[in-house]
Amino acid sequence: MNSVLGSIEGSELDALSQSKSCGMFKRGEVVFEQGAQPLGIYCVHSGKIKVHRSGDEGRDQIVRFAKGGDVLGYRALLAGEPYAATATALETSTICCIPRATFLDLLKSDGNFSMDVMRLLSGDLGNAERQIVNLAQKPVRERLAETLLALREVYGTENGPDGAISVQLSREDLANVVGTATETLVRTIADLKREDLIATDKKKIRILDHAGLTEVANVID
């Protein structure tokens, strides 16, 4: 079931089941907050989460999205720092917390699990560095196109492959992923609509021309 914790078995799984605590988070509720000390790691059972870091003058930057099967909060715990980001539910989500000690024991005792966590961190770091290059070198239009394609990858679509991207983000949220001002984001969305690359219905965005949007995204690599 759970991508990273999937390999856990036997007595370790028991320890895990016993110590974990689960909870529900409604849209807008905070799972963990920037600046707080990490008490454990969070396994998303279902739902959608944004992880965002507050920067200059309160503006925040979304650095990651999570969905069912993903794990959150391990970076800060492993680095031995307070959280550098806040995790906020985008819709009703069920999330379990595995206490710090249980997680660390697991790492000590299970080499495969450690390996999984390292793979996870390495993947995240790779993505973060790609984002750095994008922010430094690509214009808003390209970054937006890439963001929409990535959101579709992560969250999928509703009712078939041509449906709307299955996540509800405000324009401000979207601007905070792309790294631009809300107004600029709105205008760029309008451009893409005018070119029939995407369509919007309420807050939902539908990709009409995947190939065209990919071209606009001008993806590096």
Added chain:
Amino acid sequence: MNSVLGSIEGSELDALSQSKSCGMFKRGEVVFEQGAQPLGIYCVHSGKIKVHRSGDEGRDQIVRFAKGGDVLGYRALLAGEPYAATATALETSTICCIPRATFLDLLKSDGNFSMDVMRLLSGDLGNAERQIVNLAQKPVRERLAETLLALREVYGTENGPDGAISVQLSREDLANVVGTATETLVRTIADLKREDLIATDKKKIRILDHAGLTEVANVID
């Protein structure tokens, strides 16, 4: 000596010593190249290295610096991907390569070492995400100030605390750290000089007013 490998001892240290291979790299020489398969990890014994990722239209973005005591190339190896970045020597450097298998064995057999590597990755990821926020939200001037302060942190200064930052970067390199065009970088450097915050001598940069530059940097956190 070596920050991450410092805790290795006994038979593991022997295995490591026997399998590693060392080499010298002169300024401009490539240690490993974006796109290549990682054959091992690199321990910088001495010297200075830039790690850069090529992006849009050949422009590249420097994502990390390394010096003696640092380890490189573990991200790609752990993620099981080809290198996403190139490592290039900034000055004559001595670097050892620990073969892939030796490194992975070490991870399997030594829980503390695994833990060190996870801490390393977590720290890198934290830095990368901070850089993301900076690129998304701060103007060139602030990013440049922060970069200069960071370079001083990493590489130190020559002849006392008020000396020049101990690394030779071209204006283009510097622009590729800050994430801007070379011309913009040059102009911004000129601004900081005019304000007596820094001074330049050939390619070397000296920080004249650390407090003032810190203020300009407007560091988040």
Added chain:
DNA sequence: CGAGCGATTGAAAAGACTCAACCACCGTGG
């Protein structure tokens, strides 16, 4: 000495941001 590369400067254009106003939708309370 000349070629060439890196650094610098200037000027014009493009991209993105800010400020301000307006619109549309939604839930609330009268």
Added chain:
DNA sequence: CCACGGTGGTTGAGTCTTTTCAATCGCTCG
């Protein structure tokens, strides 16, 4: 049931930052 207020979305105009293109300068290496 409807008026109201509030929030989020959209649009316009002007400004500022940053980029781009072009030209010049200075130094170093053959």
